[in-house]
Every structure is written in structure tokens, then in C-alpha cells.
Amino acid sequence: MFDKSTWIRLPRNVVVGHGVLDRTVEAVSELHLHGRPLVVTSPTPRQVAAEQVAADFEEAGEDPAVVEIGEASFESVQRVIGAAEEIDAGYLVGVGGGKAIDIAKMASHDLGRGFVSVPTAASHDGIVSGRGSVPEGDTRHSVAAEPPLAVIADTEILADAPWELTTAGCADIISNYTATKDWRLANRLQNVEYHHYAAALAEMTAEMLVEEADSIKQGLEESAWAVVKALVSSGVAMSIADSSRPASGAEHLFSHQLDRMVPDAALHGHQVGIGTIVAEYLHGGNWRGVRDALATIGAPTTAAELGIEEETVVTALTSAHEIRDRYTILGNGMSEAAAYEAVETTGVI
Numbered sequence: 001m002f003d004k005s006t007w008i009r010l011p012r013n014v015v016v017g018h019g020v021l022d023r024t025v026e027a028v029s030e031l032h033l034h035g036r037p038l039v040v041t042s043p044t045p046r047q048v049a050a051e052q053v054a055a056d057f058e059e060a061g062e063d064p065a066v067v068e069i070g071e072a073s074f075e076s077v078q079r080v081i082g083a084a085e086e087i088d089a090g091y092l093v094g095v096g097g098g099k100a101i102d103i104a105k106m107a108s109h110d111l112g113r114g115f116v117s118v119p120t121a122a123s124h125d126g127i128v129s130g131r132g133s134v135p136e137g138d139t140r141h142s143v144a145a146e147p148p149l150a151v152i153a154d155t156e157i158l159a160d161a162p163w164e165l166t167t168a169g170c171a172d173i174i175s176n177y178t179a180t181k182d183w184r185l186a187n188r189l190q191n192v193e194y195h196h197y198a199a200a201l202a203e204m205t206a207e208m209l210v211e212e213a214d215s216i217k218q219g220l221e222e223s224a225w226a227v228v229k230a231l232v233s234s235g236v237a238m239s240i241a242d243s244s245r246p247a248s249g250a251e252h253l254f255s256h257q258l259d260r261m262v263p264d265a266a267l268h269g270h271q272v273g274i275g276t277i278v279a280e281y282l283h284g285g286n287w288r289g290v291r292d293a294l295a296t297i298g299a300p301t302t303a304a305e306l307g308i309e310e311e312t313v314v315t316a317l318t319s320a321h322e323i324r325d326r327y328t329i330l331g332n333g334m335s336e337a338a339a340y341e342a343v344e345t346t347g348v349i
């Protein structure tokens, strides 16, 4: 008997363009959601967009509430769940960077309520994915979360955000090269389930972005448009796979380990970019091509540009395999000598 089944959860409305923040209420009303909206945000995105979104819901007679979170943690998820229960929220609207969106989608999943994603930065590919990423103690969890019913990405806001947020988003996409290589390796060595479509989409997204790298420039709204479309596509790959595997391999383990060792030292995407250079080198691939693409976009390619000590980078590389049960090119761990060899050869230090 044929007994395979798949259930892919994708957004219904993806609205991308200049000034579309104003159309958030309209995009949500199309979804036939009921009850009060709870807007989940963080300090800067609150000023940039969330207050406006809440005011628009108010004007439409939807009686919204706003909750502000500080960090990506399970405590923040619990606080948002509490706030939603208090007002008996009908659905959650995450407005912000990766942190606010992750917390909102995880809380939505727990509450069994709809989730709407309103990114204020083109900095990460969690805008669409049905995964949440949070640290807990010495480990980093990739947990099931509510994929968005709608995504409203206002390119005016994304283009106005600090440029390094966009270069971080580019690097998060470029990491799909090594994430998919790690996925295939894990499939061959460990029989980890592999989805050809999801991997092909993730890789094609990275390839298209690298081909366009020369035209991704600060101050151009078209660049924000190109990057956010790629981030959406990468998130769809994760949704198809029902796993972050298409977009997260050894380079992400390295970044998560840096988050533990030196919290908030650098942006997620920038750390991931450095991890991609090293992981591509370990795979025997075209690490110079990865490095050059990152440099063209203006993303860091060295530990110094990340603002992280060389020794910290090496320690993160030697211990990254411990952070999660995910087989990658790091195998059972790099020796310190091998880590130094890799970062020196690739010019990371």
C-alpha cells in the first residue's frame, strides 16, 4: 500500500511592495479571521510600523492590543501567550525582525490561533517559515511554529532600515548553498529524510541572489524587493520540507554557538555568512565564490568585520556540532588545529 503523505502549509496572501503596510487590515480581512488582533513587536519595529498597524486596526474597529518583547526566548513566548489569553486574541500579528516574528509564530502555534507576518527588515528567512528558532541553555531549538496566513512586506520600510540588516538577509540566503549540501550529506550518511523540491528551491534562491549580487545596492528599493522575495522563497522551502534543513546547516550551528558565547555581538545573517565560507571550504566547494558574493553585497567576510575575536570564532567552530542533533559537515566536531587551518586558509582570520 502507498502510505506516504505530505501536508504543506503556505501563506495565502503575500503582499510585497511600496507602502503596502497600509493594506495590512485589508490583507487580514480577506482571511476571515475573527476576534481581536494582538500585535507582537520589539522596540524599534514598534516605532517603525507596529504602532501604525495597531492604529489602522483600531480605525477599522478591531480593538487591537500591542505586546512588546525584548529577546528571543521561551519566556518571551510565554509572555505573549499570556497577553493573548488576557484579551482573548483571535490572531497574532508579528511586526519586526526575526526575533518578534519568531516569538509571534511560536505563540500562535501554542494558542492554535492564526499568524500574520509583517517584516520590518529583510534580515532573515523566517518571514514565511513554519519554524521558530530559540536558544535554551546550551542548545538551540528549531521548533514547530505557525506559518503565516499572510505576509505584508512593505519595501519602503525595508529599504529605509539600516543597510546591514539587508546584507544580513542576503547572507542568510547564501547559506542555503551549504545547508543543502549538509542535508544531502546527512541523507547519505544518516538516512535523514531529504526533499528534492525543497532543496532545489533553496539552492535556486541562493543562486539567483548571487547572480543579482552586483545590483543589490544600498538605497535602492528594488534591492529590498529582490532580497525579500528571495527570503520568502527560502521560507517556502522550509515550509515544504517542514524543517529548517533547506536553509540551516553547519553555518547556522556556528552562528547559534556564537549567539551563546557572545550574545548580540553581530547579526544572525552576518554570522551565518562567515559560517558559510568555512562550511563551503570544508565541503571542498567554491568558498572563494561564496566569499566574493558576500563581499560584493557588503556583508562581513572576516572575524574582524563581524567584531568577534578570532579565538571565539575558532572555539565556536570546534563546539558548534554540540548545539543540536543535526548531522553536518562538522561531523563529530573539528579539532582546534583544523579550525585554525580553515579560518586562516579562507581569510576569515
Ligand SMILES: NC(=O)C1=CN([C@@H]2O[C@H](COP(=O)(O)OP(=O)(O)OC[C@H]3O[C@@H](n4cnc5c(N)ncnc54)[C@H](OP(=O)(O)O)[C@@H]3O)[C@@H](O)[C@H]2O)C=CC1
Residues within 6 Å of the ligand: 042, 043, 044, 045, 048, 072, 096, 097, 098, 099, 100, 102, 120, 121, 123, 124, 125, 126, 127, 129, 131, 132, 133, 134, 157, 160, 161, 162, 165, 168, 172, 238, 244, 267, 268, 269
Ligand atoms: N524561524 C526561522 O525560520 C528563522 C529564524 N531566524 C531568527 O531570527 C533572528 C534574526 O533576525 P534579525 O532580524 O537579524 O534579528 P532581530 O529581530 O533581533 O532584529 C535585528 C535588529 O534590527 C532592528 N530592527 C528591525 N527592524 C528595523 C527597522 N526597520 N529599522 C531599524 N532597526 C530595525 C531590531 O530592533 P529591536 O532590537 O528593537 O528588535 C534589532 O535590533 C534570530 O533569532 C534567528 O534565529 C532567522 C532565520 C530563520
Ligand SMILES: O=C(CO)COP(=O)(O)O
Residues within 6 Å of the ligand: 124, 125, 126, 131, 132, 133, 134, 140, 141, 142, 172, 244, 245, 247, 248, 249, 252, 253
Ligand atoms: O535561521 C534559520 C534559517 O535561515 C533557521 O533556524 P534554525 O537553524 O534554528 O533552524
Ligand SMILES: [Zn+2]
Residues within 6 Å of the ligand: 124, 125, 172, 247, 248, 252, 268, 272
Ligand atoms: Zn538563518
